[in-house]
Amino acid sequence: MVLSEKLFDDLLNYLDISITKLAKDTLNSSQFQITNDNLEQFLSSQYDLRLDNLLQKSNSNVHHLESGMKNKTIQRKKTLLDSIVKEFKI
Numbered sequence: 318m319v320l321s322e323k324l325f326d327d328l329l330n331y332l333d334i335s336i337t338k339l340a341k342d343t344l345n346s347s348q349f350q351i352t353n354d355n356l357e358q359f360l361s362s363q364y365d366l367r368l369d370n371l372l373q374k375s376n377s378n379v380h381h382l383e384s385g386m387k388n389k390t391i392q393r394k395k396t397l398l399d400s401i402v403k404e405f406k407i
Contacts (some may be wrong), residue, residue, distance in 0.1 A: 320377055325386055328371045329393050336364050340401045357398060364394050 320328075340360055343349050351359065368390065372378050382390070 320372075320375060320382070320386070322386075324375065325382075325389075328368070328375070329390065332364065332367055332371060333393065333397050335367055336360055336397060337401060339363060340405060344405055353402075357402060360398060360401065361394070364397070 340356070343351065343356065343359070369379060372381075379387070
């Protein structure tokens, strides 16, 4: 299924919120003893996994995304991770 631009933006917005919350929860948890680089890698991996899950729920997958949507995803992911690193001074 080809996603509409609106639905895709909604998925990315939800994903941004989800990953930001995960970063906060991870940093505030005493159970996680993780280095800065490992945390960024963890969040990047979680972003990819969660995006794939959200797309599957929408009867789509990364391979069905148009080139512009793939580029938008890459840019949003980088912007989000950079923002998290800056905000939490990782």
